[in-house]
Amino acid sequence: MVENQIQANPERYRVLTGDRPTGPLHLGHLFGTLQNRVRLQDMGVDLFVIIADYQVLTDRDVADRLTQTVEGLVLDYLAVGIDPERATVFTHSAVPALNQLMLPFLSLVTVSELGRNPTVKDEIAHSRQDAVSGLMFTYPVHQAADVLFCKGNLVPVGRDQLPHIEITRSIARRFNERYGPVFPEPDALLSAAPVLLGTDGTKMSKSRHNAISISATADDTARLLRSARTDADRHITYDPVARPEVSSLVLLAALCLGVTPEQVASSVGTGGAAALKRTATAAVNEFLAPMRARRADYAADLSHVRKILQVGNERAKALADATLAEVRTAMGMTY
The missing domain is CATH 1.10.240.10 (Tyrosyl-Transfer RNA Synthetase)
Known part of the structure; x- marks a missing residue:
C-alpha cells in the first residue's frame, strides 16, 4: 500500500500538487487537499505546489486579477501550514522548460485518448467559452508535464482524477520505451477526503460562488x-x-x-x-x-509572499532545465 510505503520512507517521494488561481481557496480545498499537503510535508515528503496560472486560460478568455489571486493562494498556503522552507511553491508561467516538455509529450498521446478523458469532458461541459480551445483539450498533457518536470512520483488525487494520472503514467512509460529511461511512472495517492456541498446544495466550487473561503471574515x-x-x-x-x-x-x-x-x-x-x-x-x-x-x-507584508515565489520559481526552473536537458539528450537533440 502506497500510504504504508510513504510512512516507512517519506524521503523517497516527491509530490506534485497545486491549484489554478481562479479565486480564493475554500473549506472544500482545506479538508479535501490542503490538510493532506501539510501532513505529507510534515512527514518529510518533498512537496511541490504549483500555482497553475497558464491553466486558468483553459476555460476563460482572460485571467482576471491574476496577481492578487496568485498572492492570495500563497497566503492561504501559509495560513494552513505549508512551510516554504520545506515545500516548493511556484508558478506555472515562471518555468519555461516545464512548458517546453509539452511538445514531445503531445507526440506520445493520441487525439482519441485525449477525447476520452472524463475530466476533460466535464471541464468542456462546464466551460465558459463558446468553443473548446486547444489548451483545454490538451489539459491532461499539460498536467503530465507539471508532474514529470520535477520527476514527481506521487500525486494526491480523488478517484475522478485517476484518468489524468493514467495519461501521465502512459506518457512517462512511452517516452522511456522510445528514448530511454528518464521519467518515473508516478503513483496516485487516493484521497478519502470528505465531500462538502456548497451553500446552494451543489458541489462546493470557486466558480459557483457557493463556497466559504479560508480568508472569509x-x-x-x-x-x-x-x-x-x-x-x-x-x-x-x-x-x-x-x-x-x-x-x-x-x-x-x-x-x-x-x-x-x-x-x-x-x-x-x-x-x-x-x-x-x-x-x-x-x-x-x-x-x-x-x-x-x-x-x-x-498579508501585512506581501514582499514576503513575493520572495517565497521567487525562491520557489528558481528551484523549479533549475529542476525543469535539468530535466529538459535529459530529454534533449535522450532524443538526440544536443546540437
Missing part, C-alpha cells in the same frame, strides 16, 4: 451559512443520501470540532436547521480563527 461566514440550503425536518440526522444538504453542514461542523457527524447531529437534535447552522458557524469560525490570524499577519 467571521461575519461573512455566518451570513453564508445562514443562507445554506437545508430541509424542513427539524430533527437533525446524518444521512448523506437522503438529506445531502443537512448532512453536509453536519459533516462540516464535525470536521471542525474533531468529532463524528453522528455526535453533531445528536447534539443538535430537534433544534432544526437554525440550530444546526449556528453550530456549524461557531465550529467553522473557531477552527479557522488561527489560520485567519496567520493569514492577516502574512
Whole structure:
C-alpha cells in the first residue's frame, strides 16, 4: 500500500500538487487537499505546489486579477501550514522548460485518448467559452508535464482524477520505451477526503460562488451559512443520501470540532436547521480563527509572499532545465 510505503520512507517521494488561481481557496480545498499537503510535508515528503496560472486560460478568455489571486493562494498556503522552507511553491508561467516538455509529450498521446478523458469532458461541459480551445483539450498533457518536470512520483488525487494520472503514467512509460529511461511512472495517492456541498446544495466550487473561503471574515461566514440550503425536518440526522444538504453542514461542523457527524447531529437534535447552522458557524469560525490570524499577519507584508515565489520559481526552473536537458539528450537533440 502506497500510504504504508510513504510512512516507512517519506524521503523517497516527491509530490506534485497545486491549484489554478481562479479565486480564493475554500473549506472544500482545506479538508479535501490542503490538510493532506501539510501532513505529507510534515512527514518529510518533498512537496511541490504549483500555482497553475497558464491553466486558468483553459476555460476563460482572460485571467482576471491574476496577481492578487496568485498572492492570495500563497497566503492561504501559509495560513494552513505549508512551510516554504520545506515545500516548493511556484508558478506555472515562471518555468519555461516545464512548458517546453509539452511538445514531445503531445507526440506520445493520441487525439482519441485525449477525447476520452472524463475530466476533460466535464471541464468542456462546464466551460465558459463558446468553443473548446486547444489548451483545454490538451489539459491532461499539460498536467503530465507539471508532474514529470520535477520527476514527481506521487500525486494526491480523488478517484475522478485517476484518468489524468493514467495519461501521465502512459506518457512517462512511452517516452522511456522510445528514448530511454528518464521519467518515473508516478503513483496516485487516493484521497478519502470528505465531500462538502456548497451553500446552494451543489458541489462546493470557486466558480459557483457557493463556497466559504479560508480568508472569509467571521461575519461573512455566518451570513453564508445562514443562507445554506437545508430541509424542513427539524430533527437533525446524518444521512448523506437522503438529506445531502443537512448532512453536509453536519459533516462540516464535525470536521471542525474533531468529532463524528453522528455526535453533531445528536447534539443538535430537534433544534432544526437554525440550530444546526449556528453550530456549524461557531465550529467553522473557531477552527479557522488561527489560520485567519496567520493569514492577516502574512498579508501585512506581501514582499514576503513575493520572495517565497521567487525562491520557489528558481528551484523549479533549475529542476525543469535539468530535466529538459535529459530529454534533449535522450532524443538526440544536443546540437
